[in-house]
Amino acid sequence: MQTDAHTLPAAALAGELAEPQGPVSRSQWSLAWRRFRRNRAALVSIAIILLYGLAGLFAPWLAPHNPVKDNSGRDYVPPFWRAKSPAGVAADLTFPLGTDSQGRDVLSRILYGMRSSMVAGLMPALIILVIGSTLGFLAGWAGGVTDNLVMRTTDIFYAFPDVLFLILIMVTLGSTPLGRLGNGLVLFLSALAVVSWTGLARLVRGSALSLKSLEFIDAARGLGASNWRIITRHLLPNSLSLMVVWAAFAVPRLIIAEAILGYLGLGLRPSITGKEFFVTSWGRLFLEAYSNVASQPDFLLVLSFVVSVFVISFTFVGDGLRDALDPRQKR
Amino acid sequence: MTGLLFRRFIWFFPVIIVISLITFALMKLAPGGPWDRDAESKQVDPRTQKLLDQRFGLDRPLPEQYLRYMVGYIDAKGSFECGVVCGNLGPSYRQRGKNVQDIFFGVPEGDGRNFFHSKFGYSLRLGLLSMSFAVLVGIPMGVLSALRHNTSVDYIITLVTNVGVAVPSFVVAFFSVVVLAVGLHLIPVVQKSWSGITPWIVPAMVFGFGTLAQTARFTRSAMLEVMSQEFIRAARSKGLGERVVIWKHTVRNMLIPVVTNLGPALVGLITGSIVIENIFGIPGIGRDFVQSIGNRDYSLIMGTTLLYAVLIVLGNLSVDVLYGLIDPRVRSE
Numbered sequence: 214m215q216t217d218a219h220t221l222p223a224a225a226l227a228g229e230l231a232e233p234q235g236p237v238s239r240s241q242w243s244l245a246w247r248r249f250r251r252n253r254a255a256l257v258s259i260a261i262i263l264l265y266g267l268a269g270l271f272a273p274w275l276a277p278h279n280p281v282k283d284n285s286g287r288d289y290v291p292p293f294w295r296a297k298s299p300a301g302v303a304a305d306l307t308f309p310l311g312t313d314s315q316g317r318d319v320l321s322r323i324l325y326g327m328r329s330s331m332v333a334g335l336m337p338a339l340i341i342l343v344i345g346s347t348l349g350f351l352a353g354w355a356g357g358v359t360d361n362l363v364m365r366t367t368d369i370f371y372a373f374p375d376v377l378f379l380i381l382i383m384v385t386l387g388s389t390p391l392g393r394l395g396n397g398l399v400l401f402l403s404a405l406a407v408v409s410w411t412g413l414a415r416l417v418r419g420s421a422l423s424l425k426s427l428e429f430i431d432a433a434r435g436l437g438a439s440n441w442r443i444i445t446r447h448l449l450p451n452s453l454s455l456m457v458v459w460a461a462f463a464v465p466r467l468i469i470a471e472a473i474l475g476y477l478g479l480g481l482r483p484s485i486t487g488k489e490f491f492v493t494s495w496g497r498l499f500l501e502a503y504s505n506v507a508s509q510p511d512f513l514l515v516l517s518f519v520v521s522v523f524v525i526s527f528t529f530v531g532d533g534l535r536d537a538l539d540p541r542q543k544r
Numbered sequence: 545m546t547g548l549l550f551r552r553f554i555w556f557f558p559v560i561i562v563i564s565l566i567t568f569a570l571m572k573l574a575p576g577g578p579w580d581r582d583a584e585s586k587q588v589d590p591r592t593q594k595l596l597d598q599r600f601g602l603d604r605p606l607p608e609q610y611l612r613y614m615v616g617y618i619d620a621k622g623s624f625e626c627g628v629v630c631g632n633l634g635p636s637y638r639q640r641g642k643n644v645q646d647i648f649f650g651v652p653e654g655d656g657r658n659f660f661h662s663k664f665g666y667s668l669r670l671g672l673l674s675m676s677f678a679v680l681v682g683i684p685m686g687v688l689s690a691l692r693h694n695t696s697v698d699y700i701i702t703l704v705t706n707v708g709v710a711v712p713s714f715v716v717a718f719f720s721v722v723v724l725a726v727g728l729h730l731i732p733v734v735q736k737s738w739s740g741i742t743p744w745i746v747p748a749m750v751f752g753f754g755t756l757a758q759t760a761r762f763t764r765s766a767m768l769e770v771m772s773q774e775f776i777r778a779a780r781s782k783g784l785g786e787r788v789v790i791w792k793h794t795v796r797n798m799l800i801p802v803v804t805n806l807g808p809a810l811v812g813l814i815t816g817s818i819v820i821e822n823i824f825g826i827p828g829i830g831r832d833f834v835q836s837i838g839n840r841d842y843s844l845i846m847g848t849t850l851l852y853a854v855l856i857v858l859g860n861l862s863v864d865v866l867y868g869l870i871d872p873r874v875r876s877e
Contacts, residue, residue: 365558372559372860373566374815374852377833381567381849384837385574469712473819476714477834503718503823506733510726517718521711528710 245454248537255533258526265523269327276321277307280492284316292319292511300508310515314505319512322493323519329481329494332398333471334464337405341463344406345413346456350444352414353421364418367411375408379470382407383479396482396491401474405467413459420452454538461531465524472496472520476503495520552864556857560850561614564628567849568610571842577602578637578840600637613846628850634843638836644847648829664851666738667828670820671813673744674752678809682756683802686763687795693768701760708757713816717750717823734825747824751816755809762805766798800871807863814855 249255268275278284290305290312291298298304304311310319352363382404386392392400424430424447433443474480475496483493495516502513579588579596588596597603601612611617613634616627626632633644642650648664651657659665689701724746725733735743770776771794779789818830825831829848836844 368555369559369562372853372856373563374849374856376815376818377849377852378566380818380834381570381837381845384834385570388575389573465710469714473714476819477822479834499718503721506721506726510722513718514722517715517722521715521719524712524715525707525710528706532706 241454245534245537249533252533252536254529258529258533261522261526262530265327265526266331268324269331272321272324272328276318276324277309278318278321280317280321280325282317284312284318287312287316288314289505289509290316291509292515295511298509298511311509311511313501313509313512319515322498323495323516325492326495326498329398329491330468330471330496332491333401333405333481333494334468336402337409337467338460338463340402340406341410341413342456342460345410346417346449346452348410349414349417350421350448350452353418354425354440354444354448360418363414367414370408370411373408376470376473378408379404379474380477380479383474387479393482398481398491401471401481405470409463409467409470413456413463416455416459417452420455421448424448424451454534458531458535458538461527461534465527468495468520469524472499476500549861549864549868552861556861559857560853563853564614564846564850565610567846568606568613571837571840571845572606574837574840576840578842580840600635613843628846633847633850636841636844638839638841638844644843647844648847648851663827663829666826667817667821667830669744670747670751670817670826670828671810673748674755674813675806675810677748677752678755678759679806682759683763685756686760686802687767687798689760689764690767690771691790701764705757705760705764708753709761711754713751713754714819714823716753717747717820720746720750721823738826747820747826751813751820755813758805758809759802762802763798766801767794770794770797796870800867803866803870804863806866807860810859810863811856814859815852 287305287308289298289300289302290308291302292311293304293306293309295304298311308318308320310323312318313322348363352360383392383397383401386400387397394400430443430447433447438446471480472495475494476499478500480496481491481494483497498516499513502509502516506513577593579593594603601609601617604612612627614628616625616629616632619625627634631645633648636642636644636647639647649659649662651659651662651665654661660669685701685705689698692698721733724730731743731746737743776789776793779793780786784793817828818833820826821828821831822834829851833845833848836848
């Protein structure tokens with residue numbers, strides 16, 4: 214990733230030269246889109262991600278059952294492709310993916326879990342994009358003491374065992390008022406952001422440093438552009454592709470972080486009434502599915518499959534974006 | 545080279561201090577204390593609590609508590625009790641009569657028990673086995689993929705490594721449990737004994753799979769990069785055998801970027817073990833970490849965080865050393 218930062222401006226130029234200069238001028242982004250379109254895996258992945266997103270968004274309309282309603286006597290119903298569960302319960306097509314230990318519909322729960330996991334992936338990524346890139350630009354552009362301060366801070370965070378830190382924050386602050394806000398979502402998002410901003414800050418700083426030495430920045434400065442203007446009009450647009458690629462790889466990582474914490478029983482608080490926006494999350498479902506794996510192995514299987522497809526899609530999109538935005542970088 | 549290592553080593557201390565401060569602050573922010581019992585069971589009466597607080601110094605002001613833990617203090621008899629600086633991670637608040645370092649490194653009683661049967665030993669075994677699996681399989685896979693560039697072998701390896709990089713060990717572990725344990729009954733869902741190599745195979749492969757994929761990918765691209773360079777063509781044209789060209793000239797140069805990427809991988813293997821130990825029930829250091837925070841076992845929480853932090857710093861440092869060993873150019877700097 215570090216090398217991206219150094220090759221980027223040159224790569225952007227190379228991309229410009231490689232394409233034939235037609236009569237219509239094309240922007241960097243439309244050129245990147247043309248390259249991205251050729252990557253079939255990435256296109257399919259985008260479609261899958263959109264599908265997941267829509268499914269999560271419209272979960273209340275798509276879910277066949279109430280995700281928190283216990284159907285007594287209907288527990289451990291196997292999914293449709295199995296005639297009988299290990300306990301001998303016959304499949305029931307009104308529960309396409311079966312039911313869990315309390316007779317709750319698995320499909321509905323996965324759909325609802327999708328929404329919290331989406332938010333858990335996207336929100337911290339946005340927060341980090343703002344904080345991390347600001348600090349990165351600041352460090353790279355200002356240099357000197359500021360640079361040293363920011364970089365030494367990232368060094369310390371880099372040595373901090375991040376899973377450990379997340380667990381620590383969630384357990385210690387989980388029962389405080391802050392931890393209760395929005396079913397624990399607020400604390401959870403901030404914890405994720407605090408733990409993972411360093412990578413982006415380093416990346417952006419590297420990009421700012423290498424851009425800083427280029428002539429067009431000197432020219433801008435010579436024309437009397439303010440620091441603010443140079444950062445927002447020159448450094449930011451030229452580092453944007455780097456940030457986009459970072460985000461594509463960060464979102465699945467964050468979703469998995471949520472899943473890990475949820476599995477350890479530390480993530481979002483499950484809702485009992487079903488009134489809240491976040492009824493359950495994938496992490497919570499992993500915990501439930503794993504504790505009943507002997508009686509209902511298919512729940513864990515389906516869940517693992519759904520989550521894997523999602524994170525793989527993000528990785529393919531990330532690869533596609535990197536190739537499209539930085540054509541000189543070979544895989 | 546020595547200068548670089550020395551600077552890295554000095555940097556170790558502020559890192560540990562800041563990490564311990566953050567951990568300490570978070571612990572103390574949390575409501576409750578180590579003497580609380582579960583809501584159902586009998587609570588420790590206030591007088592005993594006070595005595596316990598006094599005995600463990602929990603009645604002192606917070607900065608003093610921190611210093612007592614990190615540096616040490618003079619006990620009632622007037623002798624100096626050394627803290628973390630001497631490797632004393634303090635008495636556990638929940639496991640009576642045990643120091644945290646005994647919990648981590650203490651060898652359980654029994655015949656033929658050694659260091660590898662301590663909690664740290666279990667975590668270490670998991671980490672080392674996963675890392676060896678990743679390196680010993682990943683690098684040859686990457687080399688093979690590069691040597692058979694754009695053939696079906698290359699495509700299959702690339703597909704496998706793409707999946708391996710994307711799907712985290714956390715999810716792979718669940719797959720392995722469902723398929724291998726519940727579906728095919730090849731392994732038990734919960735291992736009873738961890739002696740011998742057999743029970744470790746699946747956890748180590750699951751845990752090492754991500755690192756393996758990453759290593760293979762780095763190896764492949766580094767191989768291709770080196771193979772396209774002039775000095776390889778020069779080596780071939782002066783009549784060197786293919787084996788010498790590949791193993792002596794290409795592989796040795798390719799290892800440099802691969803090794804640097806093993807540092808972050810090692811760190812990932814160290815910190816990721818909390819979840820894997822939890823899923824497979826391996827009695828290592830990570831498994832009971834969540835419980836120790838819930839118990840407010842302050843010294844055990846601090847001890848675990850510090851131990852992991854030290855391991856991460858050492859992991860990064862060892863990569864710097866390895867880097868110097870492989871690349872003579874770094875040594876001369």
